[in-house]
Amino acid sequence: MTVAPLxxxxxxxxxxxxxxxxxxxxxxxxxxATAIGILSLVVLLADTAIKGAxxxxxxFLTSYPSRFAARSGVLAAAVGTLYLALIVIVxxxxxxxxxxxxxxxxxxxxxxxxxxxxxxxxxxxxxSIIYGMLGLAxxxxxxxxxxxxxxxxxxxxxxxxxxxxxNAQEAIRAVPSSLRHASLALGxxxxxTVWHHVLPAxxxxxxxxxxxxxxxxxxxxxxxxxxxxxxFIAFLPDGLLDSxxxxxxxxxxxxxxxxxxxxxxxxxxxxxxxxLLLTLNAIAIFVRDRSRRSAQW
Amino acid sequence: MVIAPDVxxxxxxxxxxxxxPQLVASERPAEQPTTLEQVFRIEELSTWYxxxxxxxxxxxxxxxxxxxxxxxxxxxxxxxLIRCLNRMNDLIPxxxxxxxxxxxxxxxxxxxxxxxxxxxxIGMVFQKPNPFPKSIFDNVAFGPRVxxxxxxxxxxxxxxxxxxxxxxxxxxxxxxxxxxLSGGQQQRLCIARALAVEPDVLLMDEPCSALDPIATYRxxxxxxxxxxxxxxxxxxxxxxxxxxxxxxxxxxxSGEERIGELVEFGATRDxxxxxxxxxxxxxITGRFG
Numbered sequence: 001m002t003v004a005p006l007x008x009x010x011x012x013x014x015x016x017x018x019x020x021x022x023x024x025x026x027x028x029x030x031x032x033a034t035a036i037g038i039l040s041l042v043v044l045l046a047d048t049a050i051k052g053a054x055x056x057x058x059x060f061l062t063s064y065p066s067r068f069a070a071r072s073g074v075l076a077a078a079v080g081t082l083y084l085a086l087i088v089i090v091x092x093x094x095x096x097x098x099x100x101x102x103x104x105x106x107x108x109x110x111x112x113x114x115x116x117x118x119x120x121x122x123x124x125x126x127x128s129i130i131y132g133m134l135g136l137a138x139x140x141x142x143x144x145x146x147x148x149x150x151x152x153x154x155x156x157x158x159x160x161x162x163x164x165x166x167n168a169q170e171a172i173r174a175v176p177s178s179l180r181h182a183s184l185a186l187g188x189x190x191x192x193t194v195w196h197h198v199l200p201a202x203x204x205x206x207x208x209x210x211x212x213x214x215x216x217x218x219x220x221x222x223x224x225x226x227x228x229x230x231x232f233i234a235f236l237p238d239g240l241l242d243s244x245x246x247x248x249x250x251x252x253x254x255x256x257x258x259x260x261x262x263x264x265x266x267x268x269x270x271x272x273x274x275x276l277l278l279t280l281n282a283i284a285i286f287v288r289d290r291s292r293r294s295a296q297w
Numbered sequence: 298m299v300i301a302p303d304v305x306x307x308x309x310x311x312x313x314x315x316x317x318p319q320l321v322a323s324e325r326p327a328e329q330p331t332t333l334e335q336v337f338r339i340e341e342l343s344t345w346y347x348x349x350x351x352x353x354x355x356x357x358x359x360x361x362x363x364x365x366x367x368x369x370x371x372x373x374x375x376x377x378l379i380r381c382l383n384r385m386n387d388l389i390p391x392x393x394x395x396x397x398x399x400x401x402x403x404x405x406x407x408x409x410x411x412x413x414x415x416x417x418x419i420g421m422v423f424q425k426p427n428p429f430p431k432s433i434f435d436n437v438a439f440g441p442r443v444x445x446x447x448x449x450x451x452x453x454x455x456x457x458x459x460x461x462x463x464x465x466x467x468x469x470x471x472x473x474x475x476x477x478l479s480g481g482q483q484q485r486l487c488i489a490r491a492l493a494v495e496p497d498v499l500l501m502d503e504p505c506s507a508l509d510p511i512a513t514y515r516x517x518x519x520x521x522x523x524x525x526x527x528x529x530x531x532x533x534x535x536x537x538x539x540x541x542x543x544x545x546x547x548x549x550x551s552g553e554e555r556i557g558e559l560v561e562f563g564a565t566r567d568x569x570x571x572x573x574x575x576x577x578x579x580x581i582t583g584r585f586g
Binding site: 108109176178179180181182183184185186187188189192196197200201 | 385
């Protein structure tokens with residue numbers, strides 16, 4: 001038996017030096033890209049911190065806005081943001097998960113399902129001001145909730161709903177079907193299978209989506225500009241139907257004033273907003289990690 | 298002494314000693330499927346996934362309280378057939394079935410039949426061990442819980458684990474994850490889980506294909522132990538396994554069109570020693586497949 005002869009050495013040009021050079025060049029490019037992102041973030045944060053930190057005080061956190069920058073505070077806006085976040089979670093979390101369960105576990109694949117799916121994807125990309133107009137038309141006017149906390153909360157809940165749905169769907173899809181089969185084969189119903197096995201296994205992923213949604217919800221100003229009455233809010237919302245303001249709006253108002261002092265407290269308010277965001281996310285991450293541990297993978 | 302909660306069949310099973318598996322057929326002539334009571338009667342079964350036909354015109358009776366093996370080369374529809382028996386195929390939207398499957402005389406897809414009710418009586422063990430990511434106890438207790446079991450759950454779990462020959466290995470760690478067990482233990486946990494709802498039939502879809510030889514041997518031993526109390530249907534592509542554990546064997550084959558058909562069905566001993574069809578002989582002697 002004859003073996004094919006080995007290739008003649010002259011036919012190979014490995015060009016090792018060039019190849020490893022281009023490898024290094026690519027690595028450098030990646031470093032640069034990462035550095036640009038991180039650097040701009042650091043500069044932005046540092047700038048805000050330098051401007052905003054001096055005004056941060058207990059008074060700043062517990063005072064209402066005022067005509068005088070020195071006496072102004074973020075109490076109404078911070079509390080408004082917290083309430084808003086609560087409404088968003090309470091509304092969008094169950095609605096989003098229920099929708100995701102329907103689409104993943106029950107809906108038959110077909111044209112209708114594809115249309116719904118595409119639309120949810122598109123909705124996630126609709127500019128938030130459009131949601132503000134929807135909120136204004138539906139919640140403020142049609143349902144006559146007025147310019148209330150509830151109207152604002154519902155608007156933002158609708159805004160983040162696609163994010164919650166898409167993430168929950170991905171989490172549910174990632175649950176191995178062998179788990180479903182095991183449960184169904186024991187005589188469990190579809191619902192029992194979803195409730196006892198699919199949802200617990202998908203929960204960490206679902207919560208990741210909620211973290212994303214919450215971050216988005218807290219930072220949104222545009223839709224709320226249409227819905228809240230941007231006026232001077234020097235009180236805490238008393239109930240769901242009270243008027244309200246939120247941190248991004250407060251920041252927007254202060255930044256648009258001509259006085260330098262207001263720009264400084266706007267920076268302080270940004271720091272408060274960031275702290276609030278990090279706190280809420282920390283809570284969500286804590287819950288997620290606990291649910292990960294309770295499922296004994 | 299643990300008494301199996303087996304009042305339905307009116308008999309007690311001592312759980313302490315594990316009898317030596319009867320791997321060797323006796324001298325008596327083999328039982329014939331036709332002379333036994335059937336658990337399933339399959340009539341002219343044909344199935345499709347979308348436009349692709351998977352099985353054509355299968356007719357056979359599966360005897361009660363015996364082990365029936367389904368053998369055949371890959372793609373011959375073994376898994377499709379076993380998944381018809383507890384209606385797991387119904388979960389696939391494009392699945393279509395013609396013909397009937399009678400379970401104790403009732404059409405399992407007839408009017409008034411319910412897949413959920415059916416599956417309680419027909420347990421299933423899958424190819425890859427698939428315990429729930431929960432504790433060993435909860436793995437076994439889930440079935441009884443959803444099916445409204447109202448007796449002593451701890452006792453039921455213990456009995457199921459004993460029957461699956463797993464109790465001694467896990468009795469001190471019932472709270473730890475089912476996924477922390479070895480592959481063979483996981484598969485026995487899945488068998489215990491299936492037994493915990495007190496089924497009548499146990500379907501096993503290549504239960505040993507993901508296991509090492511020792512774990513495989515233990516599962517086979519277990520099948521032999523369970524054989525006289527449950528009707529067991531086992532899909533296997535291991536012919537030695539079929540000859541070791543089963544009383545009856547079904548040989549499926551798909552021809553040119555890749556549609557599975559029944560070639561031969563009979564007592565395992567007869568089928569392996571004196572096959573009636575030359576294709577069976579060719580397959581069991583390893584000439585193809």
